[in-house]
C-alpha cells in the first residue's frame with residue numbers, strides 16, 4: 001500500500017513547560033516568542049498572578065464602597081508617607097532629564113514607529129495600551145518593531161508610495177507602555193490560563209531589548225516604561241516586584257528600569273505619594289492621563305446622580321477638579337525630585353483647511369502654555385505636526401533648562417499645599433445636551449468599529465480618538481441614561497432614556513454611513529460596533545472597560561501554534 005510522503009513538520013512555537021501559544025504562527029513572531037523569552041514571561045506570571053488577582057478584587061471592593069456613597073480620599077493609614085519630608089525618588093537618569101516633548105503612538109504600524117522616533121520629540125512612548133487594538137498581529141508586530149527600533153535597524157518600505165523609512169541621526173528615547181493590569185492575553189496560556197497582558201508586553205520587550213537599550217539609548221539605565229490605569233499603590237508595588245525580578249534575571253543593577261506612572265484614575269490621585277514611594281528606586285515621575293481620568297471620574301461615581309458630567313467637550317483642564325489634579329501632581333513630583341508630565345491635547349493637524357488648522361494649533365499652544373506655567377516638565381504630542389509648536393512653548397518657557405523639577409515655580413507651587421479632597425472631587429460644570437449624546441454615539445461607534453478592525457487610534461472630526469477618549473463617550477451616555485439626565489435639545493428639555501438613545505443610534509449610524517460611504521460602511525465592522533456600543537450604554541451595570549468586553553471579538557485562536565505540534 002502506498003504511503004504518503006512524510007508531511008513537512010508543521011511550524012510551531014517552541015514553548016517551555018506550561019506555556020501554550022494560541023496565536024498564529026509566524027517565523028518573525030517566533031524570533032520574539034523563543035523558549036527563553038516565554039520562560040521569562042511565565043516566571044513573571046507565576047510569581048505575580050496572585051497579587052494581580054488580589055489587586056483587582058480590591059478595586060471591585062473599593063467600587064462597592066463608592067457605590068454605597070463613600071468618597072475617594074487620602075488614606076489615613078499612609079499619612080506618614082505623604083507627610084514625611086525625608087525621602088525622594090532616585091536621581092533622574094541623564095538620558096531622560098529633558099522630556100519637554102514626548103510623542104505617543106501605537107507600537108504598530110512600523111512606519112509610525114519610525115516616524116515617531118524621527119519626529120524631533122525627546123521621547124517616543126510606544127503604546128500597547130490606549131492607542132493599540134490588542135490583536136495578536138498588532139502585539140507581535142509591535143514587539144518586532146520595538147526590538148528593531150532599539151537595535152537601530154528598523155526600516156520600512158511603503159511600496160505603494162515608493163517611500164523608504166529609516167531612523168534619522170537623533171531618534172527619540174523610547175518608553176514603552178504595556179497594557180493595564182486588568183487585560184488578559186488570550187493567545188498566551190500559562191498553566192492553562194490566559195496570561196496577564198501587561199506582563200507579556202513588558203516581558204517580551206524587556207527580554208529582547210534591555211541590553212541594547214542600556215548600551216545605546218539609556219546610557220546605562222533603562223529600559224523605560226509608562227504604567228497605565230493603576231488605582232492604588234499596591235498595584236505599583238507589583239510593578240516594583242516585576243522590575244526587581246527582571247533586573248535580577250538580567251544581571252543589571254537595581255533601579256536600572258525606570259517608569260512614569262500615569263495618574264489617570266480618580267482613586268490614584270489620592271495615592272500619588274504612595275505610588276512614588278513604592279517605586280522610588282524605579283520612578284521616572286508621574287503623568288496626567290487626563291482622558292482616562294475623566295473616564296474614571298464617571299466610573300467611580302457611577303451610582304451618583306449628583307455627579308453627572310456636562311458634555312464631553314466641556315470637561316477640559318480648566319475645570320476645577322482637573323486643574324487641582326494637575327497642580328497636586330506637579331507639587332508631589334517636584335517634592336520627590338521627579339518629572340511631572342503633562343497630558344494629551346486632542347487636536348491634530350487639519351489638512352484641508354488652513355484657518356481651522358491654525359485654530360487647532362492655537363488650542364494646542366494654549367493647553368501647553370497652561371501646562372508649562374503650572375509647572376509641568378514636559379508634555380505629550382499626538383502627531384508629529386504638532387511638535388514644533390509644542391517645543392516652542394515649552395522650550396521658550398524653560399529657557400534652556402531641561403526641566404523645572406527643582407524650580408518650585410509655576411502655578412502649582414504658588415497654589416501651595418492647598419489642594420484638598422474637595423478640590424479633587426468638585427463636580428464639573430456645564431450643559432448636558434442631546435448634541436452631546438449624539439456626538440458621543442457617533443464617535444463611540446466609529447471608534448469601536450476601528451478597534452475591532454485593528455486600529456486603536458484614529459482621527460475623527462479632527463481630533464485624536466483612542467480607547468481613553470472613546471471610554472468617556474461610552475460611560476457618559478451610560479451615566480446620563482442610568483440617571484435619566486435632563487438634556488438640552490435646542491431650548492427644549494428632554495430626558496435621556498433608552499428610547500432616546502435607540503433613536504440617536506439609528507440617526508447617527510445613518511450619518512456615519514453617509515460620511516464614510518456605503519461600501520466602507522458595509523465592509524467595516526460598523527453594524528457590530530453599533531450593537532456593542534448600544535448594549536454597553538444601556539447595560540444595567542456599567543462594564544468596567546469597553547475593551548475588556550469587546551476583547552473576545554478580536555481573539556483569533558490557532559490551536560496548533562505551539563509545540564508539541566497538534567495539527
Ligand SMILES: CC(=O)SCCNC(=O)CCNC(=O)[C@H](O)C(C)(C)COP(=O)(O)OP(=O)(O)OC[C@H]1O[C@@H](n2cnc3c(N)ncnc32)[C@H](O)[C@@H]1OP(=O)(O)O
Nearest residue numbers: 104105112115116130131291344382383457458459464468
Ligand atoms: C489618551 C491617550 O492615551 S493619548 C496617547 C495614546 N494615543 C495616541 O498615541 C494617538 C497618537 N496619534 C495617532 O495615532 C495619529 O496621529 C492619528 C491616528 C490620530 C492620526 O494619524 P493619521 O491619520 O495617520 O494622521 P496623518 O495622515 O495626518 O499623518 C501624517 C503622517 O504623520 C504620521 N503620524 C501621525 N501621527 C503619528 C504619531 N503619533 N506618531 C508617528 N507618526 C505619526 C503618519 O504615520 C503619517 O506619516 P507618512 O506621511 O509617513 O505617511
Ligand SMILES: O=CC(=O)O
Nearest residue numbers: 289290291292468
Ligand atoms: O493615557 C492617557 C490618557 O489621557 O488617558
Ligand SMILES: [Mg+2]
Nearest residue numbers: 130289292468
Ligand atoms: Mg490613558
